[in-house]
Amino acid sequence: MDVADANRTAVERMMSARPMLQTVATAGEAIPGMHDRLLLHAGPPIEWERMSGPLRGAVIGAVLFEGWTDDEEEAARLAESGEVEFAPCHHHGAVGPMAGVISPSMAVYVVENVTHGNRSFSNLNEGYGKVLRYGAYSSEVLDRLRWMNDVMAPLLLEALSESEGLDIRALLAEALHMGDEGHNRNKAGSVLFLKLLAPFLARVAPDPTVAAAVLGFIGENALSVLNPVMAACKAMADAAHGVEGSTIVTAMARNGTDFGIRVSGIGDRWFTAPAGTPEGLYFSGFSSADANPDIGDSTITETAGIGGFAMAAAPAIVSFVSGVPSDATNATLEMYEITVAEHEHFTIPSLDFRGTPTGIDIRSVVELGITPRINTGIAHREAGIGQVGAGLVRPPSEIFEEALLAFAEKRGI
Amino acid sequence: MDVADANRTAVERMMSARPMLQTVATAGEAIPGMHDRLLLHAGPPIEWERMSGPLRGAVIGAVLFEGWTDDEEEAARLAESGEVEFAPCHHHGAVGPMAGVISPSMAVYVVENVTHGNRSFSNLNEGYGKVLRYGAYSSEVLDRLRWMNDVMAPLLLEALSESEGLDIRALLAEALHMGDEGHNRNKAGSVLFLKLLAPFLARVAPDPTVAAAVLGFIGENALSVLNPVMAACKAMADAAHGVEGSTIVTAMARNGTDFGIRVSGIGDRWFTAPAGTPEGLYFSGFSSADANPDIGDSTITETAGIGGFAMAAAPAIVSFVSGVPSDATNATLEMYEITVAEHEHFTIPSLDFRGTPTGIDIRSVVELGITPRINTGIAHREAGIGQVGAGLVRPPSEIFEEALLAFAEKRGI
Numbered sequence: 125m126d127v128a129d130a131n132r133t134a135v136e137r138m139m140s141a142r143p144m145l146q147t148v149a150t151a152g153e154a155i156p157g158m159h160d161r162l163l164l165h166a167g168p169p170i171e172w173e174r175m176s177g178p179l180r181g182a183v184i185g186a187v188l189f190e191g192w193t194d195d196e197e198e199a200a201r202l203a204e205s206g207e208v209e210f211a212p213c214h215h216h217g218a219v220g221p222m223a224g225v226i227s228p229s230m231a232v233y234v235v236e237n238v239t240h241g242n243r244s245f246s247n248l249n250e251g252y253g254k255v256l257r258y259g260a261y262s263s264e265v266l267d268r269l270r271w272m273n274d275v276m277a278p279l280l281l282e283a284l285s286e287s288e289g290l291d292i293r294a295l296l297a298e299a300l301h302m303g304d305e306g307h308n309r310n311k312a313g314s315v316l317f318l319k320l321l322a323p324f325l326a327r328v329a330p331d332p333t334v335a336a337a338v339l340g341f342i343g344e345n346a347l348s349v350l351n352p353v354m355a356a357c358k359a360m361a362d363a364a365h366g367v368e369g370s371t372i373v374t375a376m377a378r379n380g381t382d383f384g385i386r387v388s389g390i391g392d393r394w395f396t397a398p399a400g401t402p403e404g405l406y407f408s409g410f411s412s413a414d415a416n417p418d419i420g421d422s423t424i425t426e427t428a429g430i431g432g433f434a435m436a437a438a439p440a441i442v443s444f445v446s447g448v449p450s451d452a453t454n455a456t457l458e459m460y461e462i463t464v465a466e467h468e469h470f471t472i473p474s475l476d477f478r479g480t481p482t483g484i485d486i487r488s489v490v491e492l493g494i495t496p497r498i499n500t501g502i503a504h505r506e507a508g509i510g511q512v513g514a515g516l517v518r519p520p521s522e523i524f525e526e527a528l529l530a531f532a533e534k535r536g537i
Numbered sequence: 538m539d540v541a542d543a544n545r546t547a548v549e550r551m552m553s554a555r556p557m558l559q560t561v562a563t564a565g566e567a568i569p570g571m572h573d574r575l576l577l578h579a580g581p582p583i584e585w586e587r588m589s590g591p592l593r594g595a596v597i598g599a600v601l602f603e604g605w606t607d608d609e610e611e612a613a614r615l616a617e618s619g620e621v622e623f624a625p626c627h628h629h630g631a632v633g634p635m636a637g638v639i640s641p642s643m644a645v646y647v648v649e650n651v652t653h654g655n656r657s658f659s660n661l662n663e664g665y666g667k668v669l670r671y672g673a674y675s676s677e678v679l680d681r682l683r684w685m686n687d688v689m690a691p692l693l694l695e696a697l698s699e700s701e702g703l704d705i706r707a708l709l710a711e712a713l714h715m716g717d718e719g720h721n722r723n724k725a726g727s728v729l730f731l732k733l734l735a736p737f738l739a740r741v742a743p744d745p746t747v748a749a750a751v752l753g754f755i756g757e758n759a760l761s762v763l764n765p766v767m768a769a770c771k772a773m774a775d776a777a778h779g780v781e782g783s784t785i786v787t788a789m790a791r792n793g794t795d796f797g798i799r800v801s802g803i804g805d806r807w808f809t810a811p812a813g814t815p816e817g818l819y820f821s822g823f824s825s826a827d828a829n830p831d832i833g834d835s836t837i838t839e840t841a842g843i844g845g846f847a848m849a850a851a852p853a854i855v856s857f858v859s860g861v862p863s864d865a866t867n868a869t870l871e872m873y874e875i876t877v878a879e880h881e882h883f884t885i886p887s888l889d890f891r892g893t894p895t896g897i898d899i900r901s902v903v904e905l906g907i908t909p910r911i912n913t914g915i916a917h918r919e920a921g922i923g924q925v926g927a928g929l930v931r932p933p934s935e936i937f938e939e940a941l942l943a944f945a946e947k948r949g950i
Contacts, residue, residue, distance in 0.1 A: 301853040302716040302725050303886070312715050315728040318735065319756040326739050326748035335739035335748065343732040439886035440714040449887050473716070473852035474862050474887060 127487070130369035134388045135465040135483035138364035138372075138428065141237040143244070143356035144289035148281040152228035155216050155245050159228070163187075163203075164213040166224025166421040167379025168394040172204045176380035176416050178259030181507025182223030183208070185261030189269055190227050196261070214375055214386075218245040219358045219421035221350055222257035222503055223380070230269075231277030233352050235292065237359040244362065246355035248272050248280075251345040257420075258503045258510040276338050283324035290320050292356035295349070296430060297469050300480070305438035307422055307431030308445060308499035308514055310350050317349040318342050354421060357428035364388055364483070371531055372464065373484040376427050376496065376519060380419035380503070383519045387486055387527050390534060395527040397520035402502050404515015405446045416505035418517045423498055429467045429482030432497035432516070433459045437472045437480075445499055445514050455497045455516075456481065462488040462496065486531070489524040540900070543782035547801045548878040548896035551777035551785075551841065554650040556657070556769035557702035561694040565641035568629050568658050572641070576600075576616075577626040579637025579834040580792025581807040585617045589793035589829050591672030594920025595636030596621070598674030602682055603640050609674070627788055627799075631658040632771045632834035634763055635670035635916055636793065643682070644690030646765050648705065650772040657775065659768035661685050661693075664758040670833075671916045671923040689751050696737035703733050705769035708762070709843060710882050713893070718851035720835055720844030721858060721912035721927055723763050730762040731755050767834060770841035777801055777896070784944055785877065786897040789840050789909065789932060793832035793916070796932045800899055800940050803947060808940040810933035815915050817928015818859045829918035831930045836911055842880045842895030845910035845929070846872045850885045850893075858912055858927050868910045868929075869894065875901040875909065899944070902937040 151158050163186050187199035202208045213220050220226055232245045250268060254260035295316050302312030322339060329335030342348045365374040370388035377384055384394040399417040425431030436456035439449035459481035466479030484496055495518040502513040564571050576599050600612035615621045626633050633639055645658045663681055667673035708729050715725030742748030755761045778787040783801035790797055797807040812830040838844030849869035852862035872894035879892030897909055908931040915926040
């Protein structure tokens with residue numbers, strides 16, 4: 125199959141994937157290959173020594189959350205000694221925002237692409253401020269995680285089992301008409317998520333106080349739907365993976381140290397280079413000196429044709445990430461240069477309902493010297509602090525060049 | 538005070554008004570001057586003889602709902618005979634979408650402008666399809682109204698009494714950043730409304746089934762928030778009314794036969810002319826031959842600087858009302874020509890966060906020959922059928938000319 129045909133096949137699989145949020149389960153139960161002493165993390169593979177502050181913080185928090193010790197120094201020692209193992213979320217069909225740490229007893233969303241049958245997973249969103257995904261692990265952070273696991277997750281499970289599953293692709297399509305881009309702005313998607321769940325949650329809650337608490341927690345967090353959306357994007361991207369001869373990117377992910385990509389026709393090999401630092405707007409009291417390099421699996425959204433690629437749908441986001449509304453439009457227009465399709469389901473009203481730029485072709489990235497645009501949160505570079513801002517970043521260009529070389533070699537060109 | 542100063546005063550009062558949704562009550566209890574045999578209706582004053590089909594249908598439905606008779610012919614006779622009295626919603630601080638019929642025992646939202654102390658009212662939104670506000674009055678319509686009155690309204694009342702009131706101006710400001718224009722597209726506003734109410738509703742519901750039913754009813758109706766929004770706009774517009782020397786429009790309303798306006802500096806006199814028929818898109822099986830002339834108090838939204846005036850914020854609306862996204866932008870841009878201010882609280886991201894065009898100056902309308910743009914639903918011209926489409930319309934230009942003449946006379950010019 126020639127490359128253009130292979131890419132068409134890959135992107136058509138990506139767009140025809142229909143990710144349904146089916147249930148909630150613990151990571152240990154649901155995620156293939158998850159085991160007792162394994163922590164999943166965002167981005168390409170990395171060992172403790174090279175982990176950045178926020179990822180280390182999240183690892184310590186997860187060890188404490190699992191009860192493997194109640195001492196944070198001992199937690200760090202366990203992580204360093206190899207007694208705790210690490211693997212990328214992506215190696216287990218999962219994705220996690222920012223540090224992306226998923227531990228065995230954590231609740232995860234289970235998404236199934238009902239078109240092709242593959243499944244994907246993501247953890248539950250904690251909200252803003254001091255949260256594990258930004259490397260915070262105080263008792264407040266752990267208490268919230270326990271409430272999410274013990275109170276919210278069982279309710280979500282029951283609510284979802286009463287539903288017929290939530291069509292996240294349809295939700296995203298609607299949210300893109302409501303000012304979201306699906307990565308850094310999920311305001312509309314999160315209230316749509318609440319709307320779909322609310323009647324079920326009210327019906328299955330053990331008492332009205334619990335119902336009110338869960339409805340409040342989901343409703344007040346404008347990122348509630350980010351994790352199901354990421355799992356949905358993972359399911360869509362995975363559907364496009366492994367097409368012989370395709371140069372389409374099927375994963376972009378950062379562990380806070382390295383930025384990595386995978387390509388459909390090259391298999392499971394990562395191409396990595398040091399992650400850049402986002403440029404954007406900082407919360408009061410913080411500056412770029414506090415910023416950790418780019419981190420998180422949330423770039424799966426751009427991989428699937430939303431996020432930074434759909435910024436034209438979300439002009440209001442510039443007040444969060446910097447710039448003016450025309451920058452948002454231009455970001456999307458530029459991404460058409462390096463993608464092979466316009467999405468069949470995700471459209472942008474202000475561009476006359478044009479489909480979002482979908483399916484990054486590494487050949488175009490290299491040829492045109494245009495790297496993907498990414499919207500992202502910015503983590504403090506030290507463990508324990510949390511989010512300090514939000515902004516824009518691009519992957520290092522050399523990983524696309526290396527991938528293209530590897531592709532050429534594989535094809536014997 | 539010269540006219541420019543008076544207009545500045547009026548529009549500043551309009552923009553500084555802060556409408557809070559405080560409670561729900563029956564119309565008879567809450568609305569000043571409401572009495573046992575009075576039906577309020579949309580638009581300027583009108584008697585039975587001149588009422589259009591959908592308004593007559595809604596009147597018949599309200600008479601049946603009140604139990605004044607259980608026979609629809611007798612209901613029509615009561616309306617015709619003068620045994621039932623009629624008054625515009627606007628004469629009682631109220632507004633209602635489409636037919637806008639409010640009867641004494643119907644539940645209404647109570648909004649208070651906490652800046653200036655004036656109150657306003659609107660009925661509860663029934664959803665789509667066969668509904669009273671479009672002139673349908675079958676048993677299905679009346680049963681739904683009874684459920685809304687007997688089950689949903691008491692719950693809303695209790696939920697609101699647990700809250701500190703809902704800031705509808707803040708909700709609208711957010712919804713305008715989420716693809717709504719606040720009149721014909723209230724998708725985002727309605728889910729934000731649900732989000733704010735959900736925890737309270739869950740807590741006060743007598744049982745989980747009722748909680749689920751009310752959460753489902755509000756969540757599935759993308760116009761749920763239209764009526765509180767209209768009451769909020771009425772509270773804002775009323776704050777601008779009665780400023781001596783002001784040529785700002787403080788009410789635009791249609792009863793299905795006539796289009797009427799009121800002007801801040803002229804007092805309570807209506808200037809009316811036959812209502813036009815909207816141009817737009819029709820539901821399957823219907824055409825412009827089925828359309829009733831323009832109807833409803835919902836033009837209070839345009840009066841307050843949103844709706845058709847904020848269409849640039851809602852490019853996706855063109856798939857509902859006809860046109861392309863640039864038409865939506867141009868509609869807003871044109872409205873800056875006939876308004877005196879850019880709204881301090883309502884901004885449009887895609888226009889670099891410019892405030893919406895606010896405060897229609899009848900002098901500019903007459904001078905430039907540009908009439909206001911209105912987004913609207915289209916009712917079937919016969920009673921009992923319902924909505925047949927949605928589109929765009931403008932008021933008749935002569936009412937602005939007459940108002941300007943009356944203003945000049947009053948000022949002795």
